[in-house]
Amino acid sequence: MQKLNYLKETPSQTAGPYVHIGLAPGAAGFDAYDRELGQDIAGPHAKGERIRVEGVVIDGTGSPIKDVLLETWQANAQGVFAHPEDGRPVEDGFRGWGRVITDFDTGEWGFETVKPGPSRARNGKIAAPHISLWIVARGINIGLNTRLYFEDEAEANKQDDVLNLIEWERRRTTLIARRSLRDGMPVYRFDIQLQGENETVFFDI
Amino acid sequence: MKKPAEFYQRDRRWHPPALTPDYKTSVARSPQFALISLENSPSEITGPVFGHGDIDPTDNDLVYNYAQGDQCAIGERIILHGRVVDENGNGVPATLVEIWQANAGGRYRHKKDTYLAPIDPNFGGCGRTLTDEDGYYYFRTVKPGAYPWRNWINSWRPAHIHLSIFGSGFAQRLITQCYFEGDPLIGQCAIVKSIPDPDARKQLIALMDLNATVPLDAIAYRFDIVLRGRRSTLFENRLEGN
Numbered sequence: 001m002q003k004l005n006y007l008k009e010t011p012s013q014t015a016g017p018y019v020h021i022g023l024a025p026g027a028a029g030f031d032a033y034d035r036e037l038g039q040d041i042a043g044p045h046a047k048g049e050r051i052r053v054e055g056v057v058i059d060g061t062g063s064p065i066k067d068v069l070l071e072t073w074q075a076n077a078q079g080v081f082a083h084p085e086d087g088r089p090v091e092d093g094f095r096g097w098g099r100v101i102t103d104f105d106t107g108e109w110g111f112e113t114v115k116p117g118p119s120r121a122r123n124g125k126i127a128a129p130h131i132s133l134w135i136v137a138r139g140i141n142i143g144l145n146t147r148l149y150f151e152d153e154a155e156a157n158k159q160d161d162v163l164n165l166i167e168w169e170r171r172r173t174t175l176i177a178r179r180s181l182r183d184g185m186p187v188y189r190f191d192i193q194l195q196g197e198n199e200t201v202f203f204d205i
Numbered sequence: 206m207k208k209p210a211e212f213y214q215r216d217r218r219w220h221p222p223a224l225t226p227d228y229k230t231s232v233a234r235s236p237q238f239a240l241i242s243l244e245n246s247p248s249e250i251t252g253p254v255f256g257h258g259d260i261d262p263t264d265n266d267l268v269y270n271y272a273q274g275d276q277c278a279i280g281e282r283i284i285l286h287g288r289v290v291d292e293n294g295n296g297v298p299a300t301l302v303e304i305w306q307a308n309a310g311g312r313y314r315h316k317k318d319t320y321l322a323p324i325d326p327n328f329g330g331c332g333r334t335l336t337d338e339d340g341y342y343y344f345r346t347v348k349p350g351a352y353p354w355r356n357w358i359n360s361w362r363p364a365h366i367h368l369s370i371f372g373s374g375f376a377q378r379l380i381t382q383c384y385f386e387g388d389p390l391i392g393q394c395a396i397v398k399s400i401p402d403p404d405a406r407k408q409l410i411a412l413m414d415l416n417a418t419v420p421l422d423a424i425a426y427r428f429d430i431v432l433r434g435r436r437s438t439l440f441e442n443r444l445e446g447n
């Protein structure tokens with residue numbers, strides 16, 4: 001019999017409590033690199049609305065987790081990803097990727113970016129504006145994937161194939177960030193629950 | 206014409222499940238609802254792109270990248286090297302590989318690590334590099350020490366190096382750990398054993414590689430990394446299609 005020569009993906013292991021040393025050494029307490037990566041998501045020239053996103057990650061006991069690292073991935077305000085496969089240009093300095101850590105004392109995290117525009121979905125459809133999130137921490141054996149959608153995009157959200165794939169309408173609301181204004185800047189609140197009846201929807205992507 | 210597109214679905218039975226009670230911290234941090242399976246869209250098949258402007262050429266030499274003056278880190282000098290390939294066996298070029306680790310005594314340079322082994326003033330414990338056009342990467346570092354951790358009363362992590370790898374799409378994002386051939390602690394470790402399949406665990410064990418040593422300088426260990434592969438679209442690509 002012939003053999004299929006596919007390899008197996010390297011298995012995941014937890015990022016552990018000291019993930020900062022590798023991915024955000026400043027937070028671990030030392031300056032190893034001239035430039036830490038993922039600190040500027042949109043860059044100075046990106047068009048669109050400047051926003052802030054904040055939240056906590058809550059464990060099954062209801063406590064905020066204080067050693068989480070999140071990565072964010074998004075399109076720009078025109079719905080373009082800074083990647084050759086998108087094929088369209090983005091503003092100089094726009095990366096769409098960010099690295100965010102929680103405060104060691106409070107578990108709060110936050111980042112600033114531009115609000116993404118509607119982007120391409122499958123089959124010629126349009127995806128509602130969203131930010132993809134990837135969450136790792138001690139006790140998380142394999143990174144968790146989720147998406148943040150925006151409260152003020154109700155019409156687009158209603159049409160979004162990914163949100164509509166979630167059969168339980170009540171669970172869809174776990175992916176909607178709540179908007180408020182602080183000193184004139186829109187702030188979106190997005191708390192992530194790892195367990196419980198309000199468990200955030202996580203995806204196998 | 207073949208155009209690489211969507212990723213093969215992730216084999217979740219090869220990875221550790223979210224809930225692994227012997228690794229106690231996972232109990233309150235593991236989602237309980239089933240994951241919702243998504244077909245890939247541009248959000249998943251694209252991802253951040255890195256270049257040589259993002260890092261310094263010396264970032265992959267942990268023996269010297271945090272050392273003062275003409276000093277260097279203490280410990281057994283090793284080369285950690287290998288290829289990043291995908292499930293099709295193709296090299297993944299120009300992808301970012303980041304590592305972090307304890308020093309030779311098993312102590313991390315982290316404000317939350319209080320283990321009584323000493324900090325090495327000349328060792329930071331982090332490194333990063335981009336793979337070359339064939340997917341090849343290498344680091345020089347010191348072999349990390351085993352260290353105790355609070356799981357059971359007497360739990361010890363085998364010597365390990367943490368690795369973070371990107372690939373070309375956000376769906377390939379991976380963090381893992383590499384262990385060293387012959388370490389008796391590997392078989393005792395609740396984090397290693399979060400991976401159910403013994404063959405999958407073996408995939409995380411780096412082999413001593415005498416041919417890649419730097420004579421009179423550093424022993425080498427080989428650690429190849431496999432990221433998810435992409436399907437080749439033989440027919441019309443429905444991802445963008447109508």
Ligand SMILES: [Fe+3]
Pocket residue numbers: 016018307362365367
């Ligand atoms: Fe560790």
